[in-house]
Amino acid sequence: MVLSEYTFVFVIGTFFALLDAYNNGANDVANAWATSVSSRSITYRQAMVCGTIFEMLGAITVGARSADTIKNGIIPHESFAGNAGVQMLAFTCALAAASSWVMWCTRHSAHVSSTYSLISSVAGVGVATVGASQVQWGWNGGKGLGAIFAGLGMAPAIAACFGAIIFMSIKLVVHKRRCPVPWAVWSAPFFFLVAATICTLSIVYKGSPNLGLNKRPAWYIAAVTMGTGGGVCLISALFFVPWTHAKVIKRDGSIRWYHVLSGPLLWSRPAPAGTDRAIAVVPNYAVVQEDPDINEIGSPDTIRVDPIDVLPKATQANEKSVKVAEGQVDYKLLMAQAEEKFHAKLRKGRGLLAWAMRTLHENPMGPGEIYEIKNLRILLKRIPCMVIVGALYGLHYDIHAAQSGIHGTPEGDRMERVYSHAKKYPNEVEHTYSFIQILTACTASFAHGANDIGNSVGPWAVLYGAWRTGNAAESEADVEVWQLAVLSATISVGLITYGYNIMKVMGNKITYHSPSRGCSMEMGAAITVLIFSQYSLPVSTSMCITGATVGVGLCNGNLKAVNWQRVGLLVFAWIMTVPIAGTLAGILMGIILNAPHFG
Template identity: 75%
Template sequence: MYLHEYDYIFAIGTLFAILDAYNNGANDVANSWATSVSSRSISYRQAMVLGTIFEFLGAVTVGSRTAETIKNGIIPSSAFHNNAGVQMLAFTCALAAASSWVMWCTRHSAHVSSTYSLISAVAGVGVATVGASEVKWGWNKGNGLGAIFAGLGMAPIISGGFAAIIFMIIKLVVHMRRNPVPWAVYTSPFFFLTAATICTLSIVYKGSPNLGLSKKPSWYIAAVTVGTGGGVAILSAIFFVPFVHARVIKKDHSVKWWMFILGPLLFSRAAPTGSEIAKVPNYAVVQDEHDEHHPTHSHESIDDPKDVPGAISSIRSHSEDQEKNQFSYKELMAQSEARHHAKLLKSRGPLGWALRMLRDNPIGAGEMYELRNMWLLAKRIPAMVVVGLLYGFHYDIHTAQSGIHGTPEGERMKRVYAHAEKYPNEVEHSYSFVQIITACTASFAHGANDIGNSVGPWAAIYSAWSTGSPAASKAPVPVWQLAVLAICISLGLCTYGYNIMKVMGNKITYHSPSRGSSMELGAAITVLVFSQYSLPVSTSMCITGATVGVGLCNGTLRAVNFQRVGLLLLAWIMTIPIAGTLGGCLMGLFINAPHFA
């Protein structure tokens, strides 16, 4: 077999690597940003923009370390006996199995770990290709399956512990104070310091080998890390604290967003006279009927913080409840979707045009090759593309997360929310800015860790294709491969991430900016710690463990929806045998198929 005969395997492997990265973004990255969107600290569209930026940075600067483990740690290159074609086929089948399983789960809003899906598929392919004895089942110096699957149990627990500690610090320092608002404002630079330090340390210490930062002396690493974290904290103290002080403590409604550049001058700025005061957004998870007509970051708010718990239950009359109880669960869900689509059909943007085009031009009777249907299909294709690209940006995430009113799930979530203490909006508003930083840190951590899921096998395929030798897979992962798949991950997040985001976040426990920032920071710390030891770990499991950890800080088990947690755990466990079996069967079929010499 000559080198050019590998081209078709390389093309198919590249296609499945892109598909796997897309599914990774739609499943795992969406779960990472669900916390911020659930807390109403950031809109869905803003999350897409920031997620794209920080996923890319994390993947390019740190992502190659976990990629090395996936492409060389599970199946050693020597096991292929210098047969580059078999190695390429093995990793192609692993990508095909993992991406197919994650795609099916994402389509049905089942949250699974793309990390363990691919690892299990690689292990299954290894058994079918070189035999179970050649697969590294043990620890293998931290690179074998034993080390990787150890994170299955450790990561959620460790992440939950970190998140709970961080939130308890916030609770003791801020929430339990008689006047918590000033404490929330003046302690915020600490979280900027922590987030910036974690990001910088992960880049400088054991970052991408291509950057050469891992060869720097210890004093250089310490100086850059502390200097960057301290610099961000100082900048936040100079510009952020005075701005939030003016808006939250002085309640100066005349302060605009761009006035943060005035820095300390805002402390001495005289507030305008009059009865009008600055209001902060309402961070209640389920808002009343009046607030449902306002966008996520509306400046409408409940003036008295004591009124916040009252916003947890929607105002419905007794007759409306009786009418809704006559419908089945599927009918209530269908009605909710219909109301959402009706709203989108009235919009003036490209999405509204596309939905109206699809509605007004249905495919007629007869086969697709009928001239009328072919013409209608040609008219529908541009609209279908627009809907595919933009529908996720307009999905009503908050309604879906808290449960449709009148359904068993909606009632269950009300019971969960009732056991979580609600804090004043002014305090939560201060942490909404902090959560944007922690969300970016979590996204950076995800890019650093999960890019290896797709780029590891693809790098092995590319090395074998370009050199004709399986041993070439030991070479460092090129930065351009990290960049290409990072873009695919972001595309999956932007176009299909809503399908996972709608079932996460508030489905587990009550979210708020102070809680959400603790969850994201705890998960980010855990993911980056595992990344430094080249261990692929599920970011989904980390953020889920962190969510449960913070939920338990409410002091009761009833504040956590353990039914949803149980379903997540079941999906994680089932991923291992299903993805492994799919990969092994695919490889067994292809490698043993009849062929001609």
């Protein structure tokens, strides 16, 4: 029986649960795919498709277990003394504070941990609702705040170690060889084995409580895991290796992707004879900071941005400070010009997004207030176009240029110095690992869906159970599969529409990326997430992938190969998340609980 007096709180709480899931996709999932996109192993749109599929698979098949920690491990349901209304309000305030903080940070390209943001918010409302003594500050069987925040320091370090170990193995086996290309081709099945085993282990060993796979005996788990990993290894040896050999060693330009189905027959495939035979060309995986298509659109002389538009109002009002801000004007002009060039490129294209951006460009708001009749008419044209741009802009964003920084700006120059300390390996070698990186990215996305779905589904399960029954103890009920499906779909929407804001930071702004480095980062982060999730400990995917990125960057043998300024800013944002999210949630809960009421 649904209690109508709780319906309003349930609706508000559901909204913030969906918003939290949306932010999770725009923040943490974008981190999981940033390395693949920045390494050019996969296009942005392909990453969105793969990310959606594997996020939902991980959440639905594995995600139910980690939800219990946030549901019951921080504030015991007994603390609410059976008051379902207060319990619903507490988790609604926690979701509101966490989602607001993460959205603000995502807007400013600071990828804070949505996991720790929600955990801190739950602790904050716990203090405001039942008192600090009722909050589980200690270990609490691995489910208290002590156990959860232990991962704040351990997870990045562990991920850095795993990432470094995997990349060093690639470096020693392949990159250090006199002829690294054949070594890359022949060793590829081993890394397919590692990636496939990790993915299979996350499904079988963790399992979904509804499937009961985690209750199987150890021999069964080992047999299925190694059997699946070995099967993928065998398939890659039979089909992938001959195809890659023909492309990167024989340089057969006539080979196509569907020839991979020929498998062993490719060994006897004769290379086209004659001087006109096509030579296979692999993609260039080098990091670039300029887009030739954009540069052809215009120059600073043809695309002008008024300095008054980019200067702060205080600077405009104070003529004496104009000279001080001269460097700032130049920087902001460069950024504004680059953005306008990119928008001009989009407006020249075809499709719904190009039409919407042309309409917005040709119909600017006129002088006067918004309620002027002329402006109201323009606004009616702009609103549907703004919705279309908001939904489709991310799919067309220039991720690569934004990741590296605009050429000529202080940030762009800084990243050029960082890249100069990383050795560049042959494109043929990196091309081989680009396929492995796609598999590791899917594994990382699956691991994220398994672990971080608990951020939103845990509180939402509490809200739904209390609203449906009116009993606070209902929060111990299992999470429904449809709840996992809805929130994982919302996570995917966040990735597709707003993930570019984080991708442009996480991509190449920490260290140099390439497919061999990227698959090491992703695999190291995936292993770490799965280990923590196995013990029902929510851990930040953002922290894991950042730690793995730094670990792989240090494998270049030079501290200057890592952008420590960006790493420091990220660590500062992680630390500040704990007091800010907790305080916001606690204040919000305290105000609502103590607000004047009648009746």
